[in-house]
Amino acid sequence: MSQGFSILLIDDNPGDRLLAIRELKREFPQVQIQEIREAESFAQAVATGTFNLVITDYQLGWSNGLEVLRTLKARYPTRPVIMFTNTGSEEIAVESMKAGLNDYVLKQPNRYVRLAAAVRVALERVEAEQRAARLDLRLQALLNQLNVGVFRSDANGNLLECNPALLNVLGVDSIAQAQAVLPLDLRQQYLQLARLVPPQHQHQETQIQGSDGKPMWVVFSTMLNPVDDETVLDGLIEDITERKRAEMQLQHLNEVLEGRVTERTAQLEATNRELESTNQRLATANQNLQDFAYSVSHDLRAPLRAIQAFAQILLEEHTNQLDAIGQDYLQRIYVDTQQTDRLIQDLLAYSQLSQADIPLQPIDLERVVTSVLMQLAPELEQRQARVVVEPFTGMAIADRLTLTQVLTNLLTNAIKFVAPGVQPQVRLWAETRGDRIRLWIADNGIGIAPEAQQRIFNVFERLHGGEVYPGTGIGLAIVRKGIEQMNGQIGVESQPGQGSRFWIELSLA
Known part of the structure; x- marks a missing residue:
């Protein structure tokens, strides 16, 4: 168009x-x-x-x-x-x-x-x-060249001649019978055409009774032609019953199709509106989160570090000037400022992951696991954790820094969320699934109830009090965001009291 x-x-x-x-x-x-x-x-x-x-x-x-x-x-x-x-x-x-x-x-x-x-x-x-x-x-x-009914009449509507096909269409035996049953006023047709400017022709469709008594559709094409010294009416008649049936079927199909198109268009418009609204809300939320994280990082961490430093000085140099209650309060201030600082850092990390355009490349997954375990060695030794890594090979499409942060958070949780007095035990292994590689991290921790296994990946979602299992409630949210940024997936299989098996899945290089 x-x-x-x-x-x-x-x-x-x-x-x-x-x-x-x-x-x-x-x-x-x-x-x-x-x-x-x-x-x-x-x-x-x-x-x-x-x-x-x-x-x-x-x-x-x-x-x-x-x-x-x-x-x-x-x-x-x-x-x-x-x-x-x-x-x-x-x-x-x-x-x-x-x-x-x-x-x-x-x-x-x-x-x-x-x-x-x-x-x-x-x-x-x-x-x-x-x-x-x-x-x-x-x-x-084209119809003028086909074997169709042909007739000619004078100005008064009298049939002058016709071919056998016309008699067959009308179901008669003679031109006189055709004159009697022809469903067209030839004289009136002649007068109508005479009032037109050349070329003087008309075309019309009508339903008549066929020779077998059944209704049939025919098409009439009439025109005025000069013959010798007079003008005559020439006409064609053709049986178009099958064509009319096809047209009615086509019309019905078109009506059905138009209804379906209208329905699909309405559904598509509604879906587009929902997607536009969702995208706008997500963009606004991400921007607000980024702005908030940077504001918190720049505006709050400086005075927070000052409070932490002064508390440390008081604890180290002026402890004898405070009674036991004062020392306890001061120690709580110091611990809370550390926790708040970690929370701010995690928020900033989550915000940066949400906005970052991470470059992906082939990464040796086993090397990254080894590197993370070396970095966590002091904490593993402090908690007397036993970590077993089953040998595996595989190059994953990922970002090294993001993958390191993801594995660090998962391993830290694996050795932290265990029952009191239980030695943490962690096992890692990998398996190939088509064009993907899946890394498993299994622990002997306290486990997670099925109804909470999706919520744990949300920001600030904590299932336990900070007194028993300290943390910011953002670690697994960072894990999920990092995996999504690397076009991967994450999940967990767990039951309360039976440990957990977290898995991450990335594209195989």
Whole structure:
């Protein structure tokens, strides 16, 4: 469909015109839109006729959309008209459709996008009808060469001659019988054609009773031709019963298809709106989180470190000036500032992971595991943890720093969340799954209830008090975010009191 066309926009509300023009320009950048606000400009536009399609409101200060439709269809019956209104009713819509309205669109905020779709469908339908009309004319030229019923009559409607095919179609044996049953007033047809400018021909379809008594569809093509010293009426008649059946089947299929397209379009529009809203909320949340994290990092960590330093000085140099309660309070201040500082650092790390564009490359997974265990050696020794790594090989698509942080957090949790008096035991192994590699980290910890296994990956989600198992509640959220940034997946299998098996899965290089 060419975008170089003109639209007549009839609406006396400037705001509604502006919104409609914006949607139409967005879909058809080259469209020319003529705005109609009063009766005089409408009359001029109708007289000029330089438009391809009309969009009209129903409630107008000088008329209504139904009268506008009737005026347009009387002058330009093939020009598509769309009613775009919020003041109509079902009765008005039905009456408008009977008067030739092409589409009826409600003027609502979420329907403006539907207006452009209605314009496209209406123009494409006009083009299809024009192509069909041109094809029909070509078919008529071909019909003159086919074995169809042929007849000739004079100006008074008397049959002069016919071929056997005509008698066969009508189910008669003679030209006299054909004259009696021919379902066409030949004299009236002659007069109608005589009033036309050359070429003087007409084409019409009608239903008649066949020779077997069953209804059948035939097509008549008539024209005036000069023969010798007089003008005669020549005609063709063809049985088109099968074609009409096919047309009715096609019409039914088109109606079904249009209904499905309308339904799918509505579903797609709703889905797009939901996706746009979700993306906007996610972008806003990520930006707010990043801004908050940086603000906390820059504005709070400095005074927090000062509090921590002064508390440490008091503990180291002025302990004898405080009683036992004062020393306990001061020790709590020092521990709480450390915990708060770790929380700020974890928030900043999570924010940076959420916003970062991580470069991925092939990484030796076993080497990264070995490196992390070396870094955690002091903590593993302090907790007397036993870690077993089963040999494996595999290059994963990942980022080394992000993967190191993910494994550090998972191993730290594995040796931390154990029952009092139990020696932490951790086992690591890997397995290949098609084009993916999965690393397992199993522990003998306290386990996780099934209903909490998804929540533990949320920010600030803690299942236990900080007095028993200290932490910030962000570690596993950082793990999940890091894995997602590397196009991977993470999961856990666990039961309370039976330990946990965390797994991460990355693309295999």
